[in-house]
Amino acid sequence: MELGSDLNALKSAIVLLQDEINVLKTTISTTQSKAPRDDNSLLGTEKVIQEISEREKRKSNIVIYGCKEDKVNSSKDQHSLDADKVSQILITLLNIAEYSLFRLGKFDSTNVNAVAH
The missing domain is CATH 1.20.5 (Single alpha-helices involved in coiled-coils or other helix-helix interfaces)
Structure with missing residues (x-):
């Protein structure tokens, strides 16, 4: 049971x-x-x-408008000249020595001394 x-x-x-x-x-x-x-x-x-x-990411970006392209033969040379100009501006105005740089638009060797897009 x-x-x-x-x-x-x-x-x-x-x-x-x-x-x-x-x-x-x-x-x-x-x-x-x-x-x-x-x-x-x-x-x-x-x-x-x-x-x-x-x-x-973009809050510290600075846009510099109207930089003219110099009489150079390559985008690499233009980049170097742009870097020098930007460095002078940033160090003078903001005391900034480290930055990254890029130019908007394509390098056009036939368009030297014109306003970059």
Whole structure:
């Protein structure tokens, strides 16, 4: 008879566990429906974070407009001359010696002494 009562106790325990599992499944389902996963919202948030990061990287940029191209034969020579001009400006005005430099637009040896784009 002990075996029968042990089986009944196991059956009761299994039924209780099944009920608890069903309650947990319902809770999970309810929680998931209350917190919708909106991929568009996540993409929008990611774009905002990227924009903030880009702005942070560019916050110290300086644009020098209207620098004329000198009479040189290559973009490398022009870059060297640009670096000298920019260095003079930055050291004189801001006491900055370290910087990176690039010219917007293409070097055009036929367009020397014209305003760079």
